[in-house]
Amino acid sequence: MTLPKVIRGRAWKFGANIDTDQIIPAKYAIYSLDEKELGKHAMEGVPGREGWAAQVQPGDILVADSNFGCGSSREIAPVAIRGAGISLVIADSYARIFFRNAINMGYPIMQSPQAAEAVEDGDELEVDLEEGVIRNFTKGDEYRSEAFPKFMNELLKMGGLVPWVRQRLQERRVAAAR
Amino acid sequence: MGMTMTEKILARGSGRESVRPGDLILAKVDFAMGHDLTIPPAGKIMREQMGAEKIWDPDRVAVTQDHFQPAKDAASATLGRLTREFSHQMGVKWYFEVGQGGICHTVLPEHGLVLPGELVVGADSHSCTYGALNNFATGIGSTDLACVLALGELWFRVPETLKFVYHNRLQEWVEAKDLILYVIGKIGVDGARSKAMEHVGEALKYIDMEARLTITNMAIEAGAKNGILEFDEVTREYLEDRAKRPYTPVSSDPDAEYEKVFEFDAAAVELGVAKPMSPDNYAPLSEVEGTRLDQVFIGSCTNSRITDLRRAAAVLEGHKVADGVRLIITPSSHQVAIQAEREGLIGTFLAAGAAWTTATCGACLGGHMGVLGEGEVCLSTTNRNFPGRMGHPKAMVYLSNAAVAAASAVTGVITHPREVLKKMPAGIA
Numbered sequence: 121m122t123l124p125k126v127i128r129g130r131a132w133k134f135g136a137n138i139d140t141d142q143i144i145p146a147k148y149a150i151y152s153l154d155e156k157e158l159g160k161h162a163m164e165g166v167p168g169r170e171g172w173a174a175q176v177q178p179g180d181i182l183v184a185d186s187n188f189g190c191g192s193s194r195e196i197a198p199v200a201i202r203g204a205g206i207s208l209v210i211a212d213s214y215a216r217i218f219f220r221n222a223i224n225m226g227y228p229i230m231q232s233p234q235a236a237e238a239v240e241d242g243d244e245l246e247v248d249l250e251e252g253v254i255r256n257f258t259k260g261d262e263y264r265s266e267a268f269p270k271f272m273n274e275l276l277k278m279g280g281l282v283p284w285v286r287q288r289l290q291e292r293r294v295a296a297a298r
Numbered sequence: 299m300g301m302t303m304t305e306k307i308l309a310r311g312s313g314r315e316s317v318r319p320g321d322l323i324l325a326k327v328d329f330a331m332g333h334d335l336t337i338p339p340a341g342k343i344m345r346e347q348m349g350a351e352k353i354w355d356p357d358r359v360a361v362t363q364d365h366f367q368p369a370k371d372a373a374s375a376t377l378g379r380l381t382r383e384f385s386h387q388m389g390v391k392w393y394f395e396v397g398q399g400g401i402c403h404t405v406l407p408e409h410g411l412v413l414p415g416e417l418v419v420g421a422d423s424h425s426c427t428y429g430a431l432n433n434f435a436t437g438i439g440s441t442d443l444a445c446v447l448a449l450g451e452l453w454f455r456v457p458e459t460l461k462f463v464y465h466n467r468l469q470e471w472v473e474a475k476d477l478i479l480y481v482i483g484k485i486g487v488d489g490a491r492s493k494a495m496e497h498v499g500e501a502l503k504y505i506d507m508e509a510r511l512t513i514t515n516m517a518i519e520a521g522a523k524n525g526i527l528e529f530d531e532v533t534r535e536y537l538e539d540r541a542k543r544p545y546t547p548v549s550s551d552p553d554a555e556y557e558k559v560f561e562f563d564a565a566a567v568e569l570g571v572a573k574p575m576s577p578d579n580y581a582p583l584s585e586v587e588g589t590r591l592d593q594v595f596i597g598s599c600t601n602s603r604i605t606d607l608r609r610a611a612a613v614l615e616g617h618k619v620a621d622g623v624r625l626i627i628t629p630s631s632h633q634v635a636i637q638a639e640r641e642g643l644i645g646t647f648l649a650a651g652a653a654w655t656t657a658t659c660g661a662c663l664g665g666h667m668g669v670l671g672e673g674e675v676c677l678s679t680t681n682r683n684f685p686g687r688m689g690h691p692k693a694m695v696y697l698s699n700a701a702v703a704a705a706s707a708v709t710g711v712i713t714h715p716r717e718v719l720k721k722m723p724a725g726i727a
Contacts, residue, residue: 137487137488137576137684139682139684139687141663141664141682141684141685141686141687142684142685142686142691145664145686146663146664146665146687147664147665149335149365149366150366150371150373150374150377151373152335152338152339152377153338153339153342165685165686165691166685167685167691167692186488187487187488187491187521190487190488190521191423191518191682191684192422192423192663193336193420193421193422193423193425193437193438193439194335194336194439194440195336195339195439195440195441196339213488213491215488215491215521216491216492216521216523217423217437217438217439219492220438220439220442221439221440221441221442224439224441224442224445225441269322269455270322271322271453272322280441281441281442281444281445282343282347282348282441282444284445285348285350285444285445285448285449286347286348286349288449289348289349289350289448289449292449
């Protein structure tokens, strides 16, 4: 799975310290192996956002303030957001395990305090993943995203940790056969 | 340039002389843990997507059935079955079935499976708990766990270290939980985001290993990557008859670099709570005394070890749970339950009118056995009170230590334990 170069969609704006139990309440962890079902309940625990997942159009973009995804290590948090049809998450900052999980899944996320501050619910965005530029058509603004370390970009580009592990296992098999 | 304990462990794991904050490294893992919610996806990713047929070292993996077990419904039973099958097929040496283990973060320390100087990962955010035993321990996701199970190694970003120095001693009634809630209240739920929290100072010398585990358990509630304590006589004694492998403690160099040093007077810390709806919403107990409660929960990897249960029992002895309130007590492991039975604590709980359950995460994450309804107010010895954590998004959760929880169950409102018990008996205070 390779990432698209440009993503266009409507912004859904969330606040600070949205924790994993709000992103996907723990009771839905019984659907840990079912991304579609998880997607139906994404962000259901955020007060005032009940029924949100049903309004999301494929390609939409989730924008949040600081410390997005704090709390649990459950990977079902980014899985549920992807399952809801969100193509990209942009936040002021991320809690570390959510950040790792997204990168490991090869799921595109961006860090942009500028965008987090300026973007409002309903804004139309176009994001150039390679250039790290976020254009806001509704406001006529443009924001930069912060660069990730090289290794993380490589993981994202190759589709996450799965292909990386496959490659490494193969190297070990070759080495063992020698 | 010197290194912190965290940096030393990560340097050794990555086979380097030294590492600096910000370095991205590939490091060997000494021990890994997963449970009934994280093993099923990790096992599937490892076998079906990564193409690995076996795990890197069955002796260095623990699996617990603790989150939704004993199964709360048919879907959880399936997750339990997948967890069981994977563990047996892979030959996982440290597999803990329902009725034999309990909550991972109590089980691993009590079985001596996570040791000083080691690099430990767990597919659960509270895996940072193990750092009280002088190791680097951090929470990871399921794809991460699949990688570790397949290869025995994982990528890390070396964290900056924040040093927390606690001068003097905690006062009567004040526990490790009050201290860590106070600290999180000061720095916020993202105050240590992706960083290491190194806890040192005189106050820690006087507290036992169980209380120390409470402090590192809540590192994640400040957003930290790990929490770590120094090795001392308390650590050595705790591990004496438990450690399953030889170990090498680590200490920070005198010239190690810290991003920031926080100094606290432990003697000035009062009994406290985290108010709804965030673990950093700290308040001294005096500010919330009298708050009416529907449920009191004593449980979780944070505060339901034997010392917590002893203090709760001392408070409850000869008292009844107030009308209109329910008290649920969930020991954090099967060993804790056995010990509570030996000491007669369970009899005290049952006589007081408490519901005593099997060892499980249960109500802490709104799983089962104590899920909250709309508008209900709960005082809980757990770690997290974001909206919806224990059930309905409009339920209100206060976090406290176990003695405060027990006293509040007796009166039905948030209460200082001295209102119910004159003095905590020597030896369990």
